[in-house]
Amino acid sequence: MKSVPLYLASIVAAGAPAFAQNYTWTNHPSELPYYGQSPPVYPSPQTNGTSSSRWAAAYAKAREILAQLELEEKVNITGGYTGACVGNTGAVPRLGIEPLCFADAPDGIRGSDFVSAFPSQSHLAATWDKDLFLAYGKAIGREYYDKGINVALGPVAGPLGRIAKGGRNWEGLSSDPYLAGWGMYQVTTGMQSSGVIATAKHFLFNEQELRRRPNQTYDPIGEAISANVDDRTAHELYAFPFYDALKAGAACVMCSYQRANNSYACQNSKLLNGILKTEMHFEGFVVSDWEGQHTGIASANAGLDVVMPLGSTYWGANLTQAVNNSSVAVDRLDDMVTRTLAAYYYLEQEDYPDVGVFSDTEEHPIVNVQRDHKKIIREIGAAGHVLVKNVNNTLPLKAPQFVAIYGYDADIKAEPWENVARYGGGYEVNHLWNTFNGTLIVGGGSGGNIPPYVISPFKAIQDQVIEDGGIVRWNFWSEQPHVSATAQVCLVFINAYASESFDRPSLVDEFSDNLVKNVAKNCSNTVVVIHSAGVRLVDPWIDHENVTAVIFAGTPGQESGHSLVDVLYGATSPSGKLHYTVARQESDYGNLLDHTISDEWFPQSDFDEGLYIDYRAFDAKLNVTPRFEFGFGLSYTTFSYANLHIEDLSSADNTSVSAFPDASIPLVQGGHPQLWDTLYNVTAVISNNGTTGASGAEVAQLYLGIPNAPLRQLRGFDKVGPLAPGESATAVFELRRRDLSIWNVVEQQWELQKGSYKLWVGASSRDLRLEGEIVVS
Structure with missing residues (x-):
């Protein structure tokens, strides 16, 4: 590898003014190693558990099983199918090898009942609390274990949050690799201490939703976007937090959908064989994102170990044939199987609960795994609230007798309830959030969870006002609500939704901004609460003299209202900090605002900002001052x-x-x-x-x-x-x-x-x- 001719030249950093005015690559990234082209790294490394005595013992058991397997049985273990879980590996009944059960999501089990809806990992990151990171991982891991799920599809450090409008930024653990790294380490440690295999995902460069997969409905259709990233940036930004997950013992890594330097991530030998299995010495198995495999032989040789959800399209009998004709070495297949079995033994899953994830199409036994997790959910929910404005100690509230509540985010939209709590989707599907836009507790897509209940802000505040002997008035849906002159405090609830499959269209919305301004015009004590799955701009109204306090309330999970009341009324002094930068206007993010749009058959997304994302980019611009900087947050x-x-x-x-x-x-x-x-x-x-x-x-x-x-x-x-x-x-x-x-x-x-x-x-x-x-x- 030392034959690489160019060294990634440094950015001028001597003195802040010169640095800020002249930040640029001495060599443009496109001229640097591994930018736009992914070098081959073969063969795929084999490992035998040298990281620890625990890994060594797991590999010894895996090799004992491997020696007893026929070729077709080995191949069966590498191929997934959809059954009781969102994904299952093949079984070997004659040896008592059961399928491994895979399930979403990183913030709570999706597609099941009697499970908890935890805060998103983005909300967790806003706590900046390593102890809570660990407690979160333990609690989620315990629910996966109790449901008999072997492999939890989380935690998340990809996307890292390169673009402000990224649809899945809320699933991850900050736009800073160091903060995300600590989150990955602690959550992985907690999950695996509960006996479940943690899956660090998505590896690597999955930073936009537009054209993340091939042949999506765009004009023209074509291959997925290629994230073109130079070697230094790949290591210092995007791979950085995955080192922490592996250090914690993560036994599974999921490769991502898009292409990386023009090679699909799940068949990218530089990423899988090179960075992950050689440099990071990963001893577990690599699983594809669902339908993320696009070749058979190439993906096997590049380091993919398990394919989901179907293994028969490119593998199955095709993989058997490839081994028989030596297109894929027997040693490579053996390594796939050994890594997968070793992960199973590493987590000591031989005596594991029966799978308790059921379909809603038939009657089934109740497997209630909630335990007392509502307590840690409430604590993390409160700790992740970020107070960004508090004029003259408006907060905490001191038992006001007349509380007025406004905004669509304050409560759960009540109808049509006959469709609520369906299986298979997250909160936004099962509670019809997309249709009726009620309170936001988590984002959408495969990262979403299913709550057993939702404590809305309205319910929790009303309960508190009742206890205080006061009165509540509300208007959830009007843009221009009536504001009583007697109200002592006006609480306005707005939100900003994000989901897998699309990037956010904007960081503001006119309806919500008008609602805040219309209430503030008539109420001298207006407190704004924003439930947001990512950056939400506030400049249209943040300086209004009647907006006295503002809270970024994140996506706090099922105990949302209780967590908020703990902060509003002072049971908990806010300590959350922003884990991203809030700009004054969208244009301040420059090229890092939006996804790359391309109508080419082979679309390209050049990460030519290199290391300069989020606060690093803002620090490099003398003429752009953020509204709220990375790491900012007030207290009482x-x-x-x-x-x-x-x-x-x-x-x-x-x-x-x-x-x-x-x-x-x-x-x-x-x-x-x-x-x-x-x-x-x-x-x-x-x-x-x-x-x-x-x-x-x-x-x-x-x-x-x-x-x-x-x-x-x-x-x-x-x-x-x-x-x-x-x-x-x-x-x-x-x-x-x-x-x-x-x-x-x-x-x-x-x-x-x-x-x-x-x-x-x-x-x-x-x-x-x-x-x-x-x-x-």
């Missing part, structure tokens, strides 16, 4: 930052401070072990210095200025508290080798560069309170 109190301390740990191990990891050390799942060495320990003291008397938690954030890279990149966060007034706590940030490294495309390794690394700690990507420096020599 305020916090001070002090006593920045940087401890150099690298001197304890001289090998860890070399430019490249030690090549003599074997790789483990998640890459080279030295990538995870902690080189620096950074601390800062956070204090509640507010005057309101409120306790609160603060998400302290560390940003690093890596040489030859964007101006600032998130490389640490720690949620401290809740802190009482006057109380202090220490935020701790561990900087690992990987956190300081860039991808060297010539050496094909992670490189720790010599030089000065500026370091900032603060409350957001632009509210930077403390500054320091690391010098790597």
